[in-house]
Amino acid sequence: MLDAMSSGAGEAEVRPHSIGEWRDYGEPELPVPLAAALAAFAEQGYHGTSVREIASRANLSVPGLYHHYPSKQSLLQGLLERTMTDLLSRSERAIAEAGDRPVDQFDAVVESLLRFHMYRREQAFVGSTEIRSLDDSYRQTYIGHRDRQQHMVDEVVFAGVEAGVFSTRYPKDASRAVATMCVGVSTWFKLDGELGADELISRNLQLARALVGYRTDVGSG
Template sequence: MTRPTTGSWRDYGAVHLPAPLRAALEAFMEHGYHGTSVRDIASRAGLSVPGLYHHYPSKQSLLQGLLELTMTDLLRRSAQAIEEAGDDPVTQFDAVVESLLRFHMFRREQAFVGSTELRSLDDDYRPTYIGHRTRQQRMVDEIVLSGVRSGVFVTVDPKGAARAVASMCVGVSTWYRVDGELGADELIARNLDYARAIVGYRPSR
């Protein structure tokens, strides 16, 4: 099944990040947060260390800046997908799952760093970042609960099923490759089937 790819929440071009954040992303992907030096990030960005500090005062601020942009983009796309889907919980569910899948495919590196470097966040920012993730999860939770109330989803554990669906989508960032055997639309179609199975989708007759 091939799904349409029009609409801004479905549109993914090249990643446009400020040079210091782009350099930090590359370094964190290669060496991890703790294995990356500020000097390495500065060199990748074409800056001196003092020049880098002029924009971002610490390596932690680079990580936080990167994750803030990542989550802002993710939440915007999810909210837009749900809004465009209308009031039907099945259409909303398909939209938010597709949005999550596309993001974790086409912003794979940003999503991967966001998942793996949670442990590296300072205590003052960690609650903010977790709050973003919680907001995203609640979008899925509310749709699944709505589907259960309307009888189209029959899972006995709506919140557990919603967490499983979101985790499946997030996990795509660990294995998706643009040059893989299946194209993005086919992978999305298959994973939508898996997601519907998790929530116990029961089509109306």
């Protein structure tokens, strides 16, 4: 999988990020084979998808597909690695740009998680449902990425409790509840639905603040 990922096949150009860019989403910048695999996995699941079908969706021959990704497993791993790299990068930038106040960092990381799971629904869905399909050699890496994302939320919540801004007696549980709420958006939100993205974010920020016991008398200062 690492060979396939480092082969240069469709690697995104590394460039500096502008302020607030973590909020910006266009179409996923995936190499054609990974885009084809994503569509197939989201529709039919990993085990229900054949390499031949992915090649057909990508307008490649099977040998042509194998030139870039030597197995179906390498396609899944390559897709999930890109998914988590994008999510982690956006969350890190959101927190870094939020300033020093725990409540602002909390709002930023929650918004980042919500936006990702709204605008990258298929990738988030495949990541959640196909962890069982990952080879042992990569599964721990993927779990490490997920743990790193959770730790970002944990650290902000614990900082808020320490500062007296959050009053929850169960910061670890509250942090996980917040993250689970954000991840769950990918299972039902539709960009063309009645509830717009900004309204969903506003509502869920209120819910997230309630989960950690945000104290307006302290946090407004």
